Structures are given as C-alpha cells and as structure tokens.
Amino acid sequence: METFESLVRAEFTPKTTFLNTASNALLPARTVAALDRAARLRAEGGALDPLYADVEACRAAYARLAGVPVERVAAGASVALFTSLVAASLPPGAEVLTAEDDFTSVLNPFHARGDLKVRAVPLEQIAEAVRPGTALVAVSAAQSADGRIADLDALREAARQHGARTYVDFSQAAGWLPVDGDAFDYSVTITFKWLLGPHGAAFLVVPKDFGDLMPVQAGWVAGERPWESCYGPVADLARSARRFDSSPALFTYAGLRASLTLVEEIGIDTVRAHDLALADRFRAGLAELGHEPVPSPGSPIVSVPGLGRLQPELAEKGIAVSDRAGNLRASFHLYNTAADVDRLLDALSG
Structure with a gap:
C-alpha cells in the first residue's frame, strides 16, 4: 500500500519551491497524462464520448466530496458565472450581505445588477449582520487575500433565523476543508486550486x-436529452x-x-492535517523573525503584511508566493514539505 509520501512524490515534480496554491495548484502527473490523452483523441479524430x-465522473466525484446527491451538482466554467445565476434569481431591491473585500467573483455580479442593495461588513461580523429583510448572504469560506475562515456555522444559523438564503464559495477551501453541501442553499467552487485540476x-x-x-x-447541455436540444428552444430542461x-x-x-481521483485516494482529512502543519510551522518561524501574519487560524493560507514587495526577489530565488494588497501570501498544499517552509523562512531572514 502506498504511503502519503510515496503517492505524492510520484505525482509531483516541482522545479521551484511552489508555495502558491491559493493562486493555482500544481498538476499531478496523472492529470498531465489525461490531458495528453484527451488532446491526442481530438488530434486523431476519435469520438468524444469518453470526454463527456x-x-x-467529475460531477459525481464532487458530489461525493460535498456529501450531496449528484443530481444537485451543476458543472460550469467559473464562480463568476454561477454567481451571476444566483444574482439573476433575486428580485429588484433585494438585500445581499457580503464580506468586505471578498473575492470579486463572489461580489461583482450582485453589484452589476444595479437594482440590488449590496451591503458589505467585516468578515468577522457577517453572521451578526444578517437581519430581517436580508435576502441572501454571499461569502467565501476562506478568504483569498489572507486565508481567514468564515464562521459558517454561525452564518447558517443566523440566515435560518432571518429567512435568508446562503451562497458560499469554497474555491479556497474545497480540497483541504470538508465541504457540507447540505448546509447552505447554494455553494460553489472552482477546481484549479486545492482540487488540483486545470483551469476552466x-x-x-x-x-x-x-x-x-x-x-x-441554459444552452443545449441543459436539456434532459442534450443531443436532442441542439436546435430551437430547449423544450425539456434537465430534471436535475x-x-x-x-x-x-x-x-x-x-x-x-x-x-x-487523487484527492479521493489521499483523503481530505489527511490533506488538511498536512497542509495546516506546514502553515503552523511557517507562522511559528515568522514569529521568531518578528513578523505577525494576518490571523487565520486553521487555514493553510498565511498572509504577512508589508512583505508583498519581496515577491519578485523571492521569485528570482525560485520561491513562488503571491503579493496581495502589499501582503506576502504563502499557501501550503500536499506537495509541499517542511523543507519548503524553511527555505522561505531562510529567504525572509536574509
């Protein structure tokens, strides 16, 4: 039986110290091979049935991860696309409660409507800010900029008490944080970060x-029998x-x-324990260097105020991190090691 270490090392061969999963993940070797097979299928003129x-198969895998029946999972291209769908469902004048400076894809479609009342509060206050008349609460489970985690239990309870719907973006969480799809009215994620997939x-x-x-x-793929919905209006929408x-x-x-498949083989709990151990190691090292990150306990994303300017210098040394609003953002995932953390700390100490 393969160990976590042997399985991960067989799949990932980074040529840099890659601490930037919050931007996009490294692709596993099996994924690269699957992409190659798909491209060859197109190049050789084969039937596309295996790709459909x-x-x-991906829809079913995500349904398992979210703990919901597969009939409740829609497949699309981006969070912004699905946020637009949720925004379109609201009546004029409806109040949407959001977190300040959340990721644009979670926010902008509500603002673009022009006839909604969009209210933003600090993330830590979002549950207590739900009030009578709030139609929808939209928030990221983990903040892209700094890794702070929303109190989703408190949010769910507050929304229930006031009759508000909930829309939660798990893009920076699915893959290391358990996803409870039954806990919210709508939840969404992209797959090119902690779920290790390609963009799109x-x-x-x-x-x-x-x-x-x-x-x-809705286009042709939204039909109950898609290949019979290619021309004219879709007469029979999918019943899922x-x-x-x-x-x-x-x-x-x-x-x-x-x-x-790889995420399921390893397991979310194993990934989470690994990722958080590395993030905590980084936080401890930062404290020794006299730096204080944005508080984000229980998150694999660590953001250090004032150090974002070092990102180009670190990149030259082969260390991939992000500069977000002047903060240095490092994010840790299953392919990272303690040696990666220590290399970043050594670079910061210099």
Missing part, C-alpha cells in the same frame, strides 16, 4: 427544488442541476477527473 463521460471547471450545488434559480443561461450547466471545457474535465 469525464464530465459526469467549476461546480454549483443547489437545493433539491433548485431554490429560486432560473436557468437563464444539469439544467444550470454550461457547455464544458472537455480537456479540463478530462484532466480534472484524474485530479479528483
């Missing part, structure tokens, strides 16, 4: 009754969340299927 099967895929979990969503973006699908980037899903 990959889409459904996203999943939306909807209620069994679809909530207030209308399939305003597939009615909210957008036409899939087939190569992406071919690779993603392999990535999700």
Whole structure:
C-alpha cells in the first residue's frame, strides 16, 4: 500500500519551491497524462464520448466530496458565472450581505445588477449582520487575500433565523476543508486550486427544488436529452442541476477527473492535517523573525503584511508566493514539505 509520501512524490515534480496554491495548484502527473490523452483523441479524430463521460465522473466525484446527491451538482466554467445565476434569481431591491473585500467573483455580479442593495461588513461580523429583510448572504469560506475562515456555522444559523438564503464559495477551501453541501442553499467552487485540476471547471450545488434559480443561461447541455436540444428552444430542461450547466471545457474535465481521483485516494482529512502543519510551522518561524501574519487560524493560507514587495526577489530565488494588497501570501498544499517552509523562512531572514 502506498504511503502519503510515496503517492505524492510520484505525482509531483516541482522545479521551484511552489508555495502558491491559493493562486493555482500544481498538476499531478496523472492529470498531465489525461490531458495528453484527451488532446491526442481530438488530434486523431476519435469520438468524444469518453470526454463527456469525464464530465459526469467529475460531477459525481464532487458530489461525493460535498456529501450531496449528484443530481444537485451543476458543472460550469467559473464562480463568476454561477454567481451571476444566483444574482439573476433575486428580485429588484433585494438585500445581499457580503464580506468586505471578498473575492470579486463572489461580489461583482450582485453589484452589476444595479437594482440590488449590496451591503458589505467585516468578515468577522457577517453572521451578526444578517437581519430581517436580508435576502441572501454571499461569502467565501476562506478568504483569498489572507486565508481567514468564515464562521459558517454561525452564518447558517443566523440566515435560518432571518429567512435568508446562503451562497458560499469554497474555491479556497474545497480540497483541504470538508465541504457540507447540505448546509447552505447554494455553494460553489472552482477546481484549479486545492482540487488540483486545470483551469476552466467549476461546480454549483443547489437545493433539491433548485431554490429560486432560473436557468437563464441554459444552452443545449441543459436539456434532459442534450443531443436532442441542439436546435430551437430547449423544450425539456434537465430534471436535475444539469439544467444550470454550461457547455464544458472537455480537456479540463478530462484532466480534472484524474485530479479528483487523487484527492479521493489521499483523503481530505489527511490533506488538511498536512497542509495546516506546514502553515503552523511557517507562522511559528515568522514569529521568531518578528513578523505577525494576518490571523487565520486553521487555514493553510498565511498572509504577512508589508512583505508583498519581496515577491519578485523571492521569485528570482525560485520561491513562488503571491503579493496581495502589499501582503506576502504563502499557501501550503500536499506537495509541499517542511523543507519548503524553511527555505522561505531562510529567504525572509536574509
């Protein structure tokens, strides 16, 4: 039986100290191989049925990860696309509660409507800010900029008490933080970060009754029998969340299927323990150097105020991190090691 170490080392061969999963993940070797097979299939003129099967396999894998029936998972291309779908479901004048400086894809479609009341509060206050008349609370489970984790239990309870719907973005969490798709009205994630996939895929979990969503973006893939919905209006929408699908980037899903298989093989709990241990090692090292990161306990994303200016210098040394709003952001995932953490700390100490 393969150990965590042997499995990970067989899949990843980074040529840099890559501490930037919060931007995008490294691709596993099996994913690269799957992408190559998909490209060769197109180049050789083979039938694309296996690639469409990959889409459904990915949908089922994410349903397992989120703990919901596969019929409640829609497949699309981006968080912004699905946020737009949620935004379109709201009546004029509805109040949307958001966290200050959350990621744009979670926010902008509500602002773009022009006829919604969008209210932003500090992340730590979002649960207590839900009030009578709040129609929807939209928030990231983990903040992109600094890794802070929303109190989702408190948010869910506050929304329930006031009759508000909830929309949670797990893009910076799915893959290391357990996802409870039943806990919220709608939840979404992209897959090119902690789920190790290529760019171009996203999943939306909807209620069994679809909530207030209308399939305003429905194309041929949203039909109950897609290949019979290619011309004219879609007469028979899918009787599942597939009615909210957008036409899939087939190569992406071919690779993603392999990535999700690896995530399932290793297990979210194992990944989480590994990632958080490295983040805590980095926090401890920062304290010894006299630096204080943005408080983000229990998160593999660590953001250090004032050090973002060092990102180009670190890149020259082969250390990949991000500069976010002047902060140095390091993020740790299963392919990272204690030696990676120590190399970054050594570079910062110099």
